[in-house]
Amino acid sequence: xxxxxxxxxxxxxxxxxxxxxxxxxxxxxxxxxxxxxxxxxxxxxxxxxxxxxxxxxxxxxxxxxxxxxxxxxxxxxxxxxxxxxxxxxxxxxxxxxxxxxxxxxxxxxxxxxxxxxxxxxxxxxxxxxxxxxxxxxxxxxxxxxxxxxxxxxxxxxxxxxxxxxxxxxxxxxxxxxxxxxxxxxxxxxxxxxxxxxxxxxxxxxxxxxxxxxxxxxxxxxxxxxxxxxxxxxxxxxxxxxxxxxxxxxxxxxxxxxxxxxxxxxxxxxxxxxxxxxxxxxxxxxxxxxxxxxxxxxxxx
Numbered sequence: 001x002x003x004x005x006x007x008x009x010x011x012x013x014x015x016x017x018x019x020x021x022x023x024x025x026x027x028x029x030x031x032x033x034x035x036x037x038x039x040x041x042x043x044x045x046x047x048x049x050x051x052x053x054x055x056x057x058x059x060x061x062x063x064x065x066x067x068x069x070x071x072x073x074x075x076x077x078x079x080x081x082x083x084x085x086x087x088x089x090x091x092x093x094x095x096x097x098x099x100x101x102x103x104x105x106x107x108x109x110x111x112x113x114x115x116x117x118x119x120x121x122x123x124x125x126x127x128x129x130x131x132x133x134x135x136x137x138x139x140x141x142x143x144x145x146x147x148x149x150x151x152x153x154x155x156x157x158x159x160x161x162x163x164x165x166x167x168x169x170x171x172x173x174x175x176x177x178x179x180x181x182x183x184x185x186x187x188x189x190x191x192x193x194x195x196x197x198x199x200x201x202x203x204x205x206x207x208x209x210x211x212x213x214x215x216x217x218x219x220x221x222x223x224x225x226x227x228x229x230x231x232x233x234x235x236x237x238x239x240x241x242x243x244x245x246x247x248x249x250x251x252x253x254x255x256x257x258x259x260x261x262x263x264x265x266x267x268x269x270x271x272x273x274x275x276x277x278x279x280x281x282x283x284x285x286x287x288x289x290x291x292x293x294x295x296x297x298x299x300x
Contacts (some may be wrong), residue, residue: 001085003043003054005032008202010044017051017068021228024290025126026269027065027097031206031226031236035195039188047081048074058188058272062091063294065107066102076109083297095295096121103293117298123273126290127281129266131233134284137249141285145249152246156215160254163210163222169200172212175219179239196237199224208236209259213251220244221251225260233260234267252284 004010014030026032028206033053040055041062050070056062064086067078086094103118110116134137137146152158160262161168173196180193199208206226213221221240227233235255240247256266267290271278 001045001047001052001081003045003052006037006042006044008034008198008205010054011205013046014044014051020261021232023099023228023230024128024265024267024288025097025099025292026234026236026267027292028068029226029234029236031199031208031227032269034206035199035236036191038194039191043138046289048078050074050078051297052078053083054266057096061092062089063091063096065097066095066099072105075105079106079109089214093294093296096292097124098293098295100291100293103295112244115298117294117296121294124270124292126270127268127284127286127293128288128290129268129284129286131256131260131263133265134266135253135261137253145252145284148246148249149253152244152250155246157242158220158250158260159214161214162258163200163203163211163212163224168212171219172200172210172222173197175212175222176239179241192237199236210257211251211255213240213247213254221247223251223255225255227260227263230262231264232267233263233265234269236269248280 011030014033018028018030021029035041040057042053042055044051044053046052046072051068053065054062055065067075070078082094106116133142137149163169163172168292176193176196180189183189199206208224208226210222210224211217221244222237223235223239224237225233225235238248238249238251242248247295260266267285268281271281
């Protein structure tokens, strides 16, 4: 197999396999893969008319994502071929980012379940929320978030702008660079920063939506996301200046209300095992954590 590094010109190839988007996780979105193509070395090939995506996790361990476009007749052949590649290239995992439905297909193919190692990947579970609740912030559970939102509205002279014209895009890039510089010059954040710039420079191609929040003509927050199907939207990026009280509650609600008020589910991606991020995502009371799994053959 010969793998190619993902590039913007590959979007049409991926869309043939990805859409209609039938996942609840964010992993198979072209935008997700494109943002993290450098950090995760996202590569792909076409084998047996199926899209095979290879990447590495944030610990540097390579694996395959779920093949896309396979048939029930050729799935075992594809998996067996990937097993050979895994062994030859000393990959720790065969698959990660797998949904439960695909796990069942694998179980049906291989008779001896004892030889299959399946683990839940909790740090990469996606957080799913009801869009209506994020917009209304109603009920006791979200009362604190609503207070934070109202505090921002009351205390600041703000303006919300769509991220469309060149001037706003320029402001967002500057804000993203400042946020990166203030957060320990981390390699993964550097890759994320480049991904943000790439999205902003290809907004029309990637079909993402974005908003920027200004206070006294200074950008204090921005968010980027996309609608993946009639029921689902994903928030890819959300950054804010915490010196402005309630700003995260404000942009969370404002972005969904402005761009995704016609969908049922908002995916706010995973917490990566970061304690503060997990606490924040749980505080919005997701209705579901979309599980993901790792898979390998135990003796391989």
